[in-house]
Amino acid sequence: MRKPFAVFAPDSDQGSGAGAQDQAPDPTQDQAANTTDTTDAPDVKDDGALQAARKEAAQYRKRAAAAETKLKELDDAGKTEVERLTSRVQELEGSTGTADQTIRSLRLQLAVVNTAAEVGVRDTETALALIDKDQIKWDDDGNVDTRTVTKALADLVARKPFLAGGRSIDAGAGAAGSPGSTDDMNSLIRQAAGR
Secondary structure, eight states: OOOTTOOOOOOTTGGGSTTOOOOOOOTTSOGGGOOSOOSSSOOGGGHHHHHHHHHHHHHHHHHHHHHHHHHHHHHHHHHHHHHHHHHHHHHHHHHHHHHHHHHHHHHHHHHHHHHHHHHTBSOHHHHHHHSOGGGOOBOTTSOBOHHHHHHHHHHHHHHOGGGBTTOOEETTTEETTSTTOOSSHHHHHHHHHTO
16 A cells, blocks of 8 residues: 655665665655645644554454454354254154154044944955045044045945955856855855755
């Protein structure tokens, strides 16, 4: 930074090398030797006060820069903390959603098992896989409305009668529920023997 108020006088010893001194402002030089316009400049006597003001201003600039750096670090740290917490919340919501789906699935399975006997369904696993889940209604607490499960199972048995208890399909022999036949093995053996 150039100091506009400093007066530099050529040193006669400067070329000799012996006794060369630093080129520092000399407050004792008279104003006539100065070639710059000094109408707005303070007197040469105030050069010490000017230097002190400059030092003080430099300290304030350093402190301001340090404060801005610290503020930016705090903002960045806050953003990363917020981002970290946001991702944690999303992770927990995902696991909560998975747990809610599992609970809902287990409640539906329990409702199907409990109401299957009323409708006459023998294979509850197949009934659970084939049931129209859109027919099932849930209350506000997440519990299954058993009336809708009963209706859905009745509709399923109407569409897939092999799920019903008294009827089964014998592979290759046709329906076992045909007239004149019974479902137990002894009657099938007697019938094959002609008895």
